[in-house]
Amino acid sequence: ATVDVPSEFVGAVSQLMALRKGVMVSMKDHGSGWVRLVFSVPSRGLIGIRAKLLTDTHGTAVSSSILTGYKPWAGEIMTRQSGSMVSDTRGAATPYAMQHLQARGVFFVEPQSQVYEGQIVGIANKPNDLDVNITVAKHMTNMRSSTADVLETLTPPITLSLEEALDFAAEDECVEVTPEAIRVRKIILDREQWYKWRARQAREAR
Known part of the structure; x- marks a missing residue:
């Protein structure tokens, strides 16, 4: 290079x-x-x-850059120090839920976007993955605030290019490409099954 x-x-x-x-x-x-x-x-x-x-x-x-040849394995490359914010349910992302979660990381999705279980919806502030529910709707109260007011307080999401998504995806994640979007998701979408897989990996590594 x-x-x-x-x-x-x-x-x-x-x-x-x-x-x-x-x-x-x-x-x-x-x-x-x-x-x-x-x-x-x-x-x-x-x-x-x-x-x-x-x-x-x-x-x-x-x-x-140009390919100059082949060499022995240089070792694992750590390109990120942060975990993933993983959706634990299917539905539409709500401004209310995102407002309460944005202190935990930075989002990849817009409000009202459809998300599914196992989809990576953002970068967590901490090294470990964080399961989040960004589809929670606000309960009716006497105190009202408009959706526009909530949207003004949300940090704009990061839009990943294909190259950036490939760079971001961890070992247990993959990149999903459709005509309309580029998403990062867990290879094992079901969160319960993913935790079982992770526990099995930890046991085998001992």
Whole structure:
């Protein structure tokens, strides 16, 4: 992978590539404030990296890559430190439920979107997965607030590209692509069955 970047972002790019099991092959200073970095990186480590490069370099990085051959397994690549917010039921996401859950993470779905059990509806703030019900409707009370007022307090959801979804998906997750949407979901949708599978995996790992 070749990355041209302003010199002040060399450290950020090097750190990002190191997390993807990349090894720096060469570094050339153009003498104009820009530096060309060349890395040897596993192809799987490049999935989703373009967006992160642009974020870490404030949109300045120019990158390209080419397959140079095959090498021994470089080890597991940890691309995320956060867990998933997993829908535990089927239905339409409500602004009321999302408002009460947005402190726990960032959503991938819009209010009124149809969700299903096992669908990843957001990124959790903590490393572990979080089961959520974003279909809960507000009970009728004497205190009323309009849907528009609730929507104003919701943080806009993240829209994942196909590359970003592939990068985000954990080992027990997969990407679902339809003509209308790109979603991330658990391979085992039923939450009870998923917990049984996870417990079995933990026992076998001992």
